[in-house]
Amino acid sequence: MRERPPARRRPSTLAAMDALAALLTGPRARGAFLLRSVFDPPWSLRIEDRAPLTVLTTVRGDGWIVPDDGAPVPLRTGDLAIVRGPEPYTVADRPETAPQVVIHPGQVSTTVGGERLCETLDQGVRTWGTARDAATVLLSGSYALHGEVGGRLLRALPQVLRLPAEEWSSPLPALLEAEIGRDEPGQEVVLDRLLDLLLISALRCWFSRDARHAPAWHRAHSDAVVGRALGLLHGDPARAWTVHDLAAETGVSRAALARRFTDLVGEPPMAYLTEWRLAQAADLLAEPDATLAAVARRVGYGSGFALSAAFKRVRGLSPQQFRDRAAAAAG
Missing domain, CATH: 1.10.10.60 (Homeodomain-like)
Structure with missing residues (x-):
């Protein structure tokens, strides 16, 4: 009787987990703050919300991300940026435009002098700014990550990571824009998952684009x-x-x-x-x-x-x- 060859061992799904997937398992959005910001130039937002991670993408118009320590980073139509906190930074139509609005922890917005603006600039469901048909439309999603698994990922990122529109293409920003203004049951969960997908897609593209950017793991x-x-x-x-x-x-x-x-x-x-x-x-x-x-x-x-x-x-x-x-x- 011929002896059967040993069964070939199938790789387990656990063993198949790669480093990026493992690190992204922890930082899942849970009630992330998502917003459509609409402004006509000149505009400038001082971000002091201490969010560990924020995703920004421009739907219409151009802008700049200005770290307190570092060169300004352009944000053109269709670009996507990931900003690592909790250090403050400015988002504006031009690097030299003085801040007009300050975003504090808890996403409380005020003038530079401290006057509250949340109600004054309300433009409807998750939309905020000067006019719904403004020249600049910016989508933002802020995480609140406090776990050390997320911290390991955050330490691998620069303060501002930018993916130009011509080098990165995804249907996710359009989907996020379509969903962000809806007010339906379960909408928060839908937006959380879209933000997760956008973050994962962007990080995968950025890590793969240039090996020098990627961490050793x-x-x-x-x-x-x-x-x-x-x-x-x-x-x-x-x-x-x-x-x-x-x-x-x-x-x-x-x-x-x-x-x-x-x-x-x-x-x-x-x-x-x-x-x-x-x-x-x-x-x-x-x-x-x-x-x-x-x-x-x-x-x-x-x-x-x-x-x-x-x-x-x-x-x-x-x-x-x-x-x-x-x-x-x-x-």
């Missing part, structure tokens, strides 16, 4: 060995991984994997895994009902004590201290 994903190792770690961080296990899964020796991983990612596999586990733990600790023991199990630590010791060793503060700070920052 994204560049390493294209490597057959290290990319698979990253997928395994991201997909199942709670597993009791060793370098031997990763090497067996990727088909190379332990020494070869350790050397290749460190060269491409910038740190050894187990150090990367520790940071990824603690990043996920930090994100989970932001949930008010999550217990330390439950978080420990989800990210691969045998007990709350073990997680607490690792957290304090790497982050310099206990999980409870981190949770208190996160709650204060969110407040």
